[in-house]
Amino acid sequence: MTDRDVDVLSRAPLFEALDEQGAKALRANVTEVRLARGQTLFNEGETGDRLYVVLEGKIKLTRTAPDGRENLLSVLGPSEMFGELSLFDPRPRTASAIAVTEVRLAGLGHDDLRPWLTGHPEVAVQLLRALAQRLRKTNDVMADLVFTDVPGRVAKALLDLAERFGQPSDVGLHVHHDLTQEELAQLVGASRETVNKALADFAARGWLRIEARAVVILDIERLRKRSR
Amino acid sequence: MTDRDVDVLSRAPLFEALDEQGAKALRANVTEVRLARGQTLFNEGETGDRLYVVLEGKIKLTRTAPDGRENLLSVLGPSEMFGELSLFDPRPRTASAIAVTEVRLAGLGHDDLRPWLTGHPEVAVQLLRALAQRLRKTNDVMADLVFTDVPGRVAKALLDLAERFGQPSDVGLHVHHDLTQEELAQLVGASRETVNKALADFAARGWLRIEARAVVILDIERLRKRSR
DNA sequence: TACGCGGTGGGACGTACGTCACACTGTTGG
DNA sequence: CCAACAGTGTGACGTACGTCCCACCGCGTA
Numbered sequence: 014m015t016d017r018d019v020d021v022l023s024r025a026p027l028f029e030a031l032d033e034q035g036a037k038a039l040r041a042n043v044t045e046v047r048l049a050r051g052q053t054l055f056n057e058g059e060t061g062d063r064l065y066v067v068l069e070g071k072i073k074l075t076r077t078a079p080d081g082r083e084n085l086l087s088v089l090g091p092s093e094m095f096g097e098l099s100l101f102d103p104r105p106r107t108a109s110a111i112a113v114t115e116v117r118l119a120g121l122g123h124d125d126l127r128p129w130l131t132g133h134p135e136v137a138v139q140l141l142r143a144l145a146q147r148l149r150k151t152n153d154v155m156a157d158l159v160f161t162d163v164p165g166r167v168a169k170a171l172l173d174l175a176e177r178f179g180q181p182s183d184v185g186l187h188v189h190h191d192l193t194q195e196e197l198a199q200l201v202g203a204s205r206e207t208v209n210k211a212l213a214d215f216a217a218r219g220w221l222r223i224e225a226r227a228v229v230i231l232d233i234e235r236l237r238k239r240s241r
Numbered sequence: 242m243t244d245r246d247v248d249v250l251s252r253a254p255l256f257e258a259l260d261e262q263g264a265k266a267l268r269a270n271v272t273e274v275r276l277a278r279g280q281t282l283f284n285e286g287e288t289g290d291r292l293y294v295v296l297e298g299k300i301k302l303t304r305t306a307p308d309g310r311e312n313l314l315s316v317l318g319p320s321e322m323f324g325e326l327s328l329f330d331p332r333p334r335t336a337s338a339i340a341v342t343e344v345r346l347a348g349l350g351h352d353d354l355r356p357w358l359t360g361h362p363e364v365a366v367q368l369l370r371a372l373a374q375r376l377r378k379t380n381d382v383m384a385d386l387v388f389t390d391v392p393g394r395v396a397k398a399l400l401d402l403a404e405r406f407g408q409p410s411d412v413g414l415h416v417h418h419d420l421t422q423e424e425l426a427q428l429v430g431a432s433r434e435t436v437n438k439a440l441a442d443f444a445a446r447g448w449l450r451i452e453a454r455a456v457v458i459l460d461i462e463r464l465r466k467r468s469r
Numbered sequence: 470t471a472c473g474c475g476g477t478g479g480g481a482c483g484t485a486c487g488t489c490a491c492a493c494t495g496t497t498g499g
Numbered sequence: 500c501c502a503a504c505a506g507t508g509t510g511a512c513g514t515a516c517g518t519c520c521c522a523c524c525g526c527g528t529a
Binding site: 194210211213 | 503506507508509
């Protein structure tokens with residue numbers, strides 16, 4: 014594990030509460046996983062008690078409806094954690110994890126983490142905080158599904174992706190989200206066609222430019238307004 | 242606090258991990274709150290670091306959109322916990338809590354709970370499990386918003402309410418949910434009118450009987466099928 | 470008795486968005 | 500270098516559900 018990886022890992026909620034020494038000890042239990050784009054880490058319905066932190070790249074969490082339609086819960090990048098639900102609450106996984114880009118992950122099993130939870134209460138407290146934040150965010154997304162139209166949700170999703178993966182440049186805010194429009198549609202709970210039309214509309218208004226698996230945001234303020 | 246209250250409280254996730262002695266000690270910090278139907282316990286945007294467990298009655302958690310429309314996150318009954326997000330993650334409340342019936346609550350402040358989190362890791366672990374379960378449930382509801390039509394979501398909501406508040410009788414499963422159709426509509430993310438029509442349709446098919454703030458489920462299997 | 474008032478029942482109408490269909494473009498690979 | 504395919508762009512059409520109406524019913528208050 015490189016210094017850079019150590020740095021990325023230290024920003025994950027799980028490690029934030031630990032001092033240098035504790036972090037080092039916990040890192041000793043970590044195993045690294047690599048996936049190519051499209052490869053799946055685990056599937057809905059499988060049992061599993063490992064959590065993961067993204068070191069490099071992006072991975073998506075998806076759920077499949079009985080009829081086969083898919084729904085994207087989130088796209089995770091460096092320092093973000095997932096898979097912990099099956100660890101805290103021992104039940105089969107309720108989502109599949111599939112690599113969106115080539116990705117490297119740090120994995121940690123239940124047995125490795127358990128002593129830290131019981132022996133270092135500040136770690137548990139930190140995790141409670143992380144879950145509480147997630148619950149809040151999820152509730153926000155739910156409200157959007159009820160109150161906001163598809164273009165509004167697309168705008169919101171782009172702004173969220175921009176915040177997490179955006180790279181400022183002289184022409185605008187470059188958001189290389191690595192998602193197909195199909196995936197973007199699954200993320201906002203709409204059809205691919207409708208999302209495409211919303212994006213085309215935004216582009217026609219000069220708010221953004223569409224690129225392959227990316228957008229360049231040109232007028233972030235207008236986009237913000239449209240998202241409310 | 243009556244013996245009955247103690248019993249209700251002991252079923253809450255917060256107390257489940259404690260032995261008799263620990264539970265007794267933690268109960269000493271609890272303060273009781275009473276509300277009449279319609280009274281609000283706290284409002285979205287307020288600061289607050291108390292969590293509550295319902296002792297008797299029902300309370301709803303609602304969010305208000307900027308334009309005033311409301312969205313019902315959940316309806317909570319005896320032994321159920323809420324308000325803990327602001328306790329684990331110190332931020333203003335993101336929902337309001339309003340009594341649906343006359344209700345009695347056990348409240349616990351951050352300062353009272355903190356020593357238990359740090360001193361009794363099994364309590365923290367239990368809470369992590371509770372939050373993980375909630376996150377799973379919330380993800381389910383979100384998927385329903387995307388994939389299931391309004392009648393389906395109404396059926397799902399009724400089945401959920403039946404599971405938590407249903408009383409079997411010789412005619413059918415009596416679900417006294419205490420919600421107006423307006424509130425039921427906010428719970429499933431639809432308009433009051435559409436929910437009314439869905440209920441009327443179910444009643445016409447003989448699956449249930451509509452009563453004031455209640456339904457009697459006559460054919461739970463059909464209802465289950467309709468909810469998928 | 471009359472009068473609101475909160476809640477329910479239901480019809481008429483418009484529209485946002487899903488589905489279907491097809492054409493176009495860029496990339497992979499044999 | 501062309502085939503095959505994944506991804507994108509766009510129009511036509513149907514429909515589920517929101518909005519707007521109003522009628523009705525029971526209940527408490529004057």
